[in-house]
Amino acid sequence: MLFFLLLALFGPALAPYTENNQSSPPREAPSTAYPFGTDYLGRDVFSRVILGARSIFLTAGVGTLIAVVIGTFVGLFIGYQGGLLDEVVGRFIDAFLALPALLVALVILGIIKNVDFAPGSWQAAVADQSVLIVIALVYVPIVARVVRSSTLDIKTREFVQAAQIRGEARLYIIFREIFPSVVPALVVEASLRFSYAIFLVASLGFLGVGASPPTPDWGLMVSENRGGLYQLAPWALNFPALAIAVLVIGVNLMSDGVKRVFQKSG
């Protein structure tokens, strides 16, 4: 996990070739010059895997972060406020959760990709980050629901009532009294969401609605090298696939660890 994070940070310095350097012979087997071999266009798979780490971390990480921030706000407010607001927003969230994340992401991306924006306009800039935004959007309701249920539990505690009888403002109670107790559940949820987000980014790349070629996206790399010529250069597919698997497992193990730490202290 840490290893991948370092890769993402220092990737450009480590990679022996640039991501789209096609100067090498195509479909070269792994060797000392090309540790993971080269793909059908003669690009170095090793460099592309390293460079791909950054985009997947950025997209999944920032996407999750946005989802966590918005989800926390929504969850805290509807949880504390209760009543009609909770009913309406809560049901909306429930309805949203019934849809599979990947399907929702595909639909939204499909729409965005089919609209042409003027290059350089802000719409185009947003469309460029569409995967990131979709990740955020898909996970907001999930995070909100987790935060809401912990808020519901904590708001009945007596220290919250003690704050109410001091006449504290709603915002103070939500952020100063309730929020700290939500944090453990939130951190566990965030790390879990992150691992799902990585997988989702890779899946979207694979399905061709994520990053566009020639970006060194792991999912896209798997998809590009999957064609009939797979037998000729299995390494071009196997290494990015392995990278995805290792990262997802790594993040999952980390979130398990986080959970255990918080359960112990909580």
Added chain:
Amino acid sequence: MSETPGTVLHVANLGISYRVGKQWIRAVREFQIEVKAGQIYGVVGESGSGKSTAATGIMRYLAANGRTEPGSVIELLGQDLAARSARAMQDVWGRCMNMVPQDPAAALNPSIRVGEQVAEIVRRHEKVDRDTARARVVAMLRRVRLADPETIFDRFPHQLSGGMQQRVVIAMALITSPQLLILDEPTTALDVTTEAVILDLVRDLIAAEGAGAVYVTHNLGVVAQLCERVVVMYAGEIMEDAAAADLFARPLHPYTVGLLKSVPRLGQTKREMALQTIPGRPPSLTELPEGCVYAPRCPLAIEICQTKPPLETPAAGRLVRCHRWQEIAAGAVEVAYEDGGGAIASAGLEARSPLLHAAEMTKHFAVSRSLIEVLQGVTPTPVRAVDDVSLHIQKGRTYGLVGESGSGKTTLARMIIGLENPTDGSIDLLGVDLAPTVRTRGREMLAKLQMVFQNPQNSLNPYLTVGQAIRRPLMTLRGMARAEADHEVERLLTAVNLRPEYAARYPGELSGGEKQRVAIARAFASDPALIICDEPVSALDVSVQAAVLNLLARLQEEHDTAYLFIAHDLAVVGYLADYIAVMYLGEIFEVGYGSDLFAPPYHPYTEALVSAIPVADPTHQSERIRLSEDVPSPRNLPTGCRFHTRCPRKIGAICEDEAPPWRDDGDGHYIRCHIPLPELTALQKSLLPDHERDA
């Protein structure tokens, strides 16, 4: 059953350890007990004393990380259990020994009919067919005095009240006629009137069955009323073991003396004497003191107490673990604990100026409608939690509010503090009409009313330090600057007997009693005129409870703050309160000064409450007045007098048809009953123990 009382259970040198991390923590050390047939043996101690661990250890039913140490002897009717495997124990459990746990709701499977659950045990151990098993169960349910056992058989646990569930669990434990019954705080979660009924039941059944029983409890009153012999535990060791009569009359261990003196007796008040308190707190099991485990808190500790005292036998059938028991027995030394500053002599009974007047307070909770009800346009009857209750609180005085769970006392308090919006009623504080909820009340009014909550675990935010918790009301409600507030925090902490360093600690580092002191300091921070105390000591151990009660009494005297003190424990309310109201099903039935309330005439409900209290004196046998457990639903209240369905002194149709009138007994003592007061007085006996009556 055999006629000669033989030994049922023989336990010696029992040691129990728990593995926590890499360490083995020795929770129980050198425990011993000898239970005879037909005998109820009490095991008392505060939380963490190892009493429940010892009980589960005898059952060989420890958690996965627990073990019985080698050398332990557990013999049931001469059979050695200590060496048995868990598998071999299965034949013993259920057939020879059974356990009644504290929480009956957790012991019953919510999705199986209660009769089936009991029948299952009969079938498992006696291999009888369904019809025979059913007949046996119905007979057993009748023996635990469940009315209409045939119907109860087919009920699910959630359809029964807590008291009825506990009876089913007792039936379950006794149906196989075991030789040994272990009861682990079986009445702690129940109301005092229900507790009294269950205790009677246990006493009668054990006598009839001739089984031995081990009764684990923290309540000395229960022990005095129920048990033949008692063992007192502290920090995993036996402190004292004696026949109940001897233990209460002549305790030999300083800890036993402390426990006995720290519990307020019914009728005892803060004006007469402060409660004695045991200083400090029980040691952590990971860092036990070198010598006597009790030495750090013992007023008699001397140099020799740095070495471990042996368990000695001062007389036949008595054990004590103290170096100085001979001196205590001879009366050469007196076990004197701190008494928290002496009695509150200045607290008189004369009337003070009025502070708060709550008039005709009413709270009805709407019941959410089902879809069918919405379609039919039916509005379900609301839950009438509090109905038309008025109360006057005077400056600097304590207004006590007692009643069983569901009486509406907490709802009433929440309406006064402004956490619950009243359906009807008005509150007048120092001549100003109070807005209904905290949101709509001004800062000045908020500062005048504060609250201390029941559960110290939840009343402090775990992520804020003690200093932050107390500083906040100082800054928001009294407008203090940071530096000034910090200074005031120190003063407040000192006032509640905590060192100023506590300001930097988090609640997780504090014991229950310390947390409750912090909560009290926080309530006093805004210099309120009235503090609502909702069961502030019911979650605390007795030795800690006494210190908190003393503290509340002293702070009241110093600050001239009034309390609305809510508790289910009549003795605790009686100790602290000047004026007491008794609530039942959302209405007040009797009000009066404490001293009047505990002598006839009583309201029949108060009379039942008083008689249900287990008195910590085995020689005292109160006249038993027992109420049925069928508390009417607050959605469907009885007509006329709300108490008539359970009233042992019901006089006739008038109780069912007409609301009873308030009758004046003079001196502010009012009773709401159809029976005229002189008749009530003639019917009732004083229920206080003799020596209390003379005082």
